C-alpha cells in the first residue's frame with residue numbers, strides 16, 4: 001500500500017521551530033534530506049508541477065539497490081527555506097516527512113524497523129517535547145509497513161551521519177550521484 005501523505009499532514013501538528021532557530025539550522029548544512037517513496041509525486045502535485053519538473057529543480061538522485069532515492073539538492077541553502085528558517089512547503093501542507101519529523105528518524109536495526117531520536121546529530125534533541133516525540137513516533141509507526149526495505153537500508157546508511165558541505169558543492173549540479181560519491185562526503189568519525 002502507498003503511503004498516505006495527505007493523512008500524515010492532516011494529523012501531524014508538532015513544531016520545533018524555536019529549537020531550530022536557536023540551533024541555527026545545523027541539519028540543513030551537514031545532513032541529507034530524503035524524500036520517502038512516492039513523496040516527490042505528492043509534493044510536485046501540490047506545487048502544480050510534474051514530478052520530472054520537481055526533480056529537475058530540487059533533487060539529486062542516488063541509485064541504490066536498483067532503485068532511485070530522491071533527496072533535496074546537496075549543498076547550499078535548502079530551496080524551500082525562507083528568511084525565517086521556515087519551510088515554505090508548510091504553506092502547501094507538504095513538507096518532506098523525514099524533515100518534518102526530524103530529529104525523530106526511522107531506520108533499520110539488523111532487519112527490524114527502528115524508530116528513534118537522533119541525539120547524536122541534533123544538538124536540541126534532548127529538549128524535544130514529549131508531545132512532539134509521541135506524535136512523530138506515531139506517524140512512523142503508522143507507515144512502517146509501507147516503507148520498502150531498500151529505502152530503510154539507505155536511510156540507515158546515509159542519513160544518521162554528518163557530511164562535509166564543501167564536498168557537497170561538487171555534486172550539487174550532478175543529477176545522479178553514486179552511493180560511493182555520497183560516502184566520500186561523509187565526515188569520518190574519529
Ligand code: SF4
Nearest residue numbers: 020023025027122124
Ligand atoms: S539540528 Fe535539530 S534543532 Fe537544529 S535545525 Fe536540525 S532539527 Fe532543528
